[in-house]
Amino acid sequence: MKKKWIYATFRKKMWLQKMLFMMSRIAFFILLGTMSLSANVYSQSEILDLKVKNATLAEVFKEITKKSGYDFLYNYDVVESQKNVSIRVTNMRLEEVLKELLGPRNLTYEFKEKLIVVRPVSVVGRDTVQQKPVVIKGTVRDEKGGVLPGVTVLIKGTKLGVATDNDGVFRLEFIPRDTVTLLLTFVGMENKEVKVWDWKNLKDLNITMREDKVALEDVVVTGYANIKKSSFTGTATQVKREDILKVAGRNVIDALQVFDPSLRIMKNNLMGSDPNTLPEFYVRGRSGIAGIKELDVLEAADVSQFAITNNPNTPIFILDGFEVSVEKVYDFDVNRIKDITILKDAAATAMYGSRASNGVVVIETIAPRPGRFVVSYSGNYEITAPDLSSYNMMNARENLEAEWAAGVYASDPDYQYYEREKANLYGIYLDKRNAILAGGDYYWLSQPLTTMFNHKHSLYVEGGSDVIRFGIELRYDNQNGVMKESFRNRIGAGLTLEYRYKGFQMQNKVSYDMMRSKASPYGSFGDYTNKHPYEHWKDKNGKLLKKLPQRNYGDSFINPLYEATLGNFNKSDYKEFTDNLSMNWYVNDYLLVKGQFAISYKQDKTNVFTDPESAKYGTGLTAFLKGELTQSQTTTTRWNTNVFAAYNRLLGLHNLNFSLGFNATYSNTAYSYSHYRGFPDANRHSPAYAYEVVKKPTFSDNKTRLFGAFLMMNYSYNDIYLADVSFRYDGSSEFGSDNKWAPFWSVGAGINLHNYAFIKGNEWITQFRIKGNVGQTGKSNFQPYMARNTYEVLLDDWYQTGIGANLIYMGNDDLTWEKQLSWNIGTDITTWKDRLTLGFDYYYKKTIDLVTEVSLPSSSGFGKYTDNIGEILNEGIELDLNVRAYSDKDWDVIVFGNLAHNKNKILKISESLKQYNERIDEYFDEYNQNASKAQDSKFSQTFMKYEEGSSLTAIYGMKSLGINPANGQEVYMKRDGTITYTWESSEQQKIGDTEPKIQGAFGLNLRFRNFTFYTTFLYECGGDEYNSTLVNNVENANLIKYNADNRVTTDRWLNIGDVVPLKDIKDRLYVTRSTSRFVQKNNNVVFNSLSVGYDVDPIWLRKIYLSSLRVQFNMKDLATMSTIKREMGLNYPFARTFTFTLNASF
Secondary structure (H helix, E strand, C coil): CCCEEEEEEECCCCCHHHHHHHHHHHHHHHHCCCCCCHHHHHCCEEEEEEEEECCCCHHHHHHHEEEEEEHECCCHHHHCCCCCCCEEEEEEEHHHHHHHHHHHEEEEEEEEEEEEEEEEEHHCCCCCCCCCCCEEEEEEEEECCCCCCCEEEECCCCCCEEEEECCCCCEEEEECCEEEEEEEEECCCCCCCECCCCCCCCEEEEECCCCCCCCCHEEEEECCCEEEEHHHHCCCEEEEHHHHHHHHHCCCCHHHHHCCCCCCCCCCCCCCCCCCCCCCEHHHCCCCCCCHHHHHHHHHHCCCCHHHHHCCCCCCEECEEEEEHHHHCCCCCCHHHECCCCCCHHHHHHHHHHHHCCCHHHEEEEECCCCCEEEEEEEEEEEEEEEEECECCCHHHHHHHHHHHCCCCCCCCCEEEEHHHHHHHHHHHHHHHHHHCCCCCCHHHHHHEHHHHHHHEEEEEEEEECEEEEEEEEEEEEECEEECCCEEEEEEEEEEEEEECCEEEEEEEEEEEEEEEECCCCCCCHHHHCCCCCCCCEECCCECCCEEEEEECCEEEHHHHHHHHHCCEEEEEEEEEEEEEEEEEEEEEEEEEEEEEEEEEEEEEEEEEEECCCCCCCCCHHHHCCCCCEEEEEEEEEEEEEEEEEEEEEEECCCEEEEEEEEEEEEEEEEEEEEEEECCCCCCHHHHHHEEEEEEEEEEEEEEEEEEEEEEEEEEEECCCEEEEEEEEECCCCCCCCCCCEEEEEEEEEEEHHCCCCCCCCCCCCEEEEEEEEEEEECCCCCCCCCEEEEEEEEEEEEEEEEEEEEECCCCCCCCCCCEEEEEEEEEEEEECCCCEEEEEEEEEEEEHHHHECCCCCCCCCCCEECCEEEEEEEEEEEEEEEEEEECCCCCEEEEEEEEEEEEEEEECCCCEEEEEHHHHHHHHHHHHCCHHHCCHHCCCCCCCCCCCCCCCEEEEEEEEECCCCCCEEEEEECCEEEECCCCCHHHEEEEEEECCEEEEEEEEEEEEEEEEEEEEEEEEEEECCCCCHHHHHHHCCCCCCCCEEHHHHCCCCCCCCCCCCCHHHCCCCCCEEEHEEEEEEEEEEEEEEEEEEEEEEEHHHCCCCCEEEEEEEEEEEEEEEEECCCCCCCCCCEEEEEEEEEEEE
């Protein structure tokens, strides 16, 4: 049967196609009888560069036609079956290209002028020997058993190859040799070689590829561009999801401090492990002054939300290219994270301009993978138990003995009714003693606490083709606190759709999240630690007491256990919708154009209600004044867009990575607050039942806009000489009309010494990079409307001509960004055959134009306004060490450690901060007004003063020379060096600094076959801490009203000549104000986490139709070893967590 031949040409006009088709028939018969010598002469003169991946053979022919001018003649049925062809050649003759391309596929070719005829070997004449082709099939998986689509499978030594399909399957057909080696390559995986030689008993291959831990760290993700790490002159810390999950299964922020020593989370000694308290943290020291200061917290109501959302030292978080809040990251599902990059210096952060001074944390999430449907499940099942190891409270017997020693039951001989009082007090003592002897020893600390079972679930379904991919995520997180009935529950869903066609890629990610939280109705934990252990919370009939009698002076205190049975509540919730759209256009191999647009809507609500039956109201109030409700609501609408182009190309020895684009954001925040009073009962607590409106609903809103244009360039020459340049120009609506725009920039340079000829090839030094950069960044996270005149609208006083308004705040048209000039010098060294990695950085950050308040003369009608005054300096070092002590097929032993040192200094402050210092002095003046004021524990608190030359982490108080052995009185030293017995607030000076000299983490990462063992420790050394436990619960313990620490009777001054650290116990009622006597060195080591995991062998999993299964047991916050003995978790205790994790996919 005569074969039908198709003349393959790629010209578009039909008349030309017909003409060439007729010519091809003629050429075909001529070629059958003609030697190919002249054709070979033509082919030898054609030199090609060809790069094609995962194409059909016909598409490869088309590329060759474009580059060489040769057209192809071939049998359609033969060529159409050849798919997933990959070939990459440089500077190769056309004839050699055709041999590499067609030979392994049992095809041959012949030239006739500008025509190439392609046929199977079997139709060639007598000189051709026919060989039977073979087919190699197989499946490629990762270590967890998941299939890997898109893996390149090449026959080593040739350019013949294919790519695995959506199910990780590949198929290669070729004429075999004695032995063939398959070479498998895939991004993020180690290259794999597989030898094949037994052609008679050939079976399908099952190939497993291992993760390439080095390759994954070769790129620095900045949020706008990915920069090759070997040419990057900035400083960044990269953390993978697998490492985060080994440290913490829920709180991402908490885990980051293990991997970056410069990121410090402040230990919240008040709120402990409260699930509803967001962490406070900073990177490379504090560079801003909070708008709400310590004294403001005491004198103002409800400032916690502002303090969290407007912390001037918090870095910004970028999630998949868009800025998100701290709360969003705090509640984010760790299982959806791909990796996290912490950008720290100007070269790394300058592209974020006005938002970059505090550092940038870039989070990338996992994108859906093509192939068969894969369902991934992750479940955390945890036990959370309260940790009371820091508490050393007295039992009933010890408490009574301490009261006797303190003279609680002693009467004044000069008192007119001395004998009667003496008998009365002794009777009280005997009454308590008899109760104790009868077994009256009650452990109050356990009453509000519980050991909780928590669970967290995440389900992800992904699949699709190379063109269309999808991902569906469902998540639920039930987090109960160790204080009874406190919780934070999260639920969410997300859908990701991704479309790819050739060089175009579009992704849309929609998510919806809800959170519900509740504070414990049992109140503050401090209400239980101070209760006398001989006092019971129930009466003789087993009924909860509304108030606890304090028989010493007839006072009574609210029973917090009774309050917990009422209808009091403190509830919060939020709902958030987010839609992120991104489009990538790969114009060619070098140019990428990217556009992103995100819109989000979030609504927060908080309701706090006090039951009218609460004992706090007493008996003197009418029913109309009992029961209170406060409601607040915050609604935030935000959109964000990024448009930029990235050009990345290697030109000989020059590597260029250039990006140019713009960013625009808009946010609208509306806030409302209302206060109601007088409710009939706990069940009827809506505003409709309120007797009166204490505070009419108030509304405020804040609309902000930010626009910035940026460019950045990363350049390297021969991978030796490195350079980075960034520039951004930002404009913001938050600033004064005369200063809305500002430039931000960075310049960096570096050198890869290891690529010099005299070092290159040395197996002991594989990396030796020296780098440095300098730049200016900014920040603007402060209170809204600080640059604008602000009016109070008089809604109660309106007139026919309109509503009245008062000017209450004077704006500043010249207000602008705080700016930070910084420079960084560092080195990265890898040695000992890639086993030892060392990183070192020294940084200098000077923040200028601090946004602070400036005092105004009273004649202006205003007390203050806002201006750019103030300077703060941070400088320090960072050291990171990673040692792969041993590694082979079965074992990996890795030891790691890091260290950071930061020194903070205030260079310049405003007059308003000096006035704040005077406010502190006025606050302490109340202490001397009368004896009852001197017994108020609020005066034992330390307040930081702001002074040039000091720091933002300083502890202030009077310098103490100790307790005078002659009279038991404390001796102080004034600022001028003179000695006094009188404590004066104006004489307070810096007596310590909470910033540690060094801080960091260390740990061990161990793998034995499929088992993993991971442990981490955190440490601090050289910092100071004011031990408030020694002040409030030891020296100043009010034993008449409260229980105290067991040390209350030790190291006390009793007699003349006693050299002791604490004053006379009988002098305990007069509160000790801030003094250096209670400043102690805070050297500590925290056993942060320990995890043991096991990855089940994929061979076993296939029998139960699973592709991966990992089980892990994790323990968090196991123990703390510290040089300070103090109570931790004063209002909410700390907790230990034990978690079992199950990860499975099928």
